[in-house]
Amino acid sequence: MDIAELEAFLATADRKSVTGAARELGMTQPALSRQIQKLERQVGMPLLIRSWAGVALTPAGERLRAYAEDVRARHRQLLEEIKGVEAALEGELRIAASTTPAEFLVPRLLAEFTAANPNVQAIVFTTDSQGVVDELVEGRRDLGFVGAVIHRRGLRFDPIMQDEVVLAVPRRHPFAQQRQVPIEALAHERFIEREDGSGTVLSVRRALSERGLELPPYRVVMQLSTTQAIVSAVRAGYGIGFVSSLALEQRSSAGPARVRLAGLPLRRCIYLVRHERHLPPPAGRRFVEFLLQRVPVLQCSAAFSRAVGRASADHVVGPSATAPAGQM
DSSP: OOHHHHHHHHHHHHHTOHHHHHHHHTSOHHHHHHHHHHHHHHHTSOOEEEETTEEEEOHHHHHHHHHHHHHHHHHHHHHHHHHOTTSOOOEEEEEEEEHHHHHHTHHHHHHHHHHHOTTEEEEEEEEOHHHHHHHHHTTSOSEEEESSOOOOTTEEEEEEEEEEEEEEEOTTSGGGGOSEEOGGGGTTOEEEEOOTTOHHHHHHHHHHHHTTOOOOOOEEEEEOSSHHHHHHHHHTTSOBEEEEGGGGTTOOTTSOEEEEETTOOOEEEEEEEEESSSOOOHHHHHHHHHHHTTSOOOOOOHHHHTTOOOOSSOOOSSTTOOOOSOOO
């Protein structure tokens, strides 16, 4: 098996189409089919299941895919090391981020990173946490940032920051005069919500489920796609909503008040998501190194990753962040 054959096989697996893979690689379909057939002869069994809808991998194909991704990543890494690590870093850095990291965390990280690496072009796609996972699995992005663990084979979630989910309430709302309210007090309140795939929404639901609780009946008056939009709607008095505490930092006195649920800590981790086997391109690898050098060592237990953390303070990414005891 040579690297060209493995690249052809991976392109076919990713595109789920021999024709699409051939077009991507700039070769004819018969030529690509011959490479796949050669691999099948070497393995001694079929690698693809062909149908009118495209191609799918057989169990043997799935095993070869994992092997091929590892070989391709190591091959690229070797070439880059041979060329020299001191070469100027350049190229695209493709990131998918859920709304809270995209609005309040990723921009300042990229500002610092690209200041030191001006030839790197950062491209950030904002979606919900489920969408971030899909983007990485489909190979459209190199790295991701999410506010909830969504288990998917082959992905690694590294906690890089601790966050808290709080209630944002209008300044004239009765809750605004209280630091915390019992969950029962939310009954029949007017809520502004995020979409179902939001990491913020998932964190609240998991935290309540962990305690055997659920929100009392309430009225959804508006559904929005970003945290900033929820904060604006709350400020305008439309209702109340769960948001990251990051969204309420540096707000004016006229902005929404921050209120916690009594006896129910809604702390969670923000995660860096990456492939376990598929290495990102050079800019992505350097960004991961840059990031992990600047974050505290966090201990996110299973309960913590379900937004029922026991940490006593937020630890924000940055050169001045301190590292609490524990291990990742």
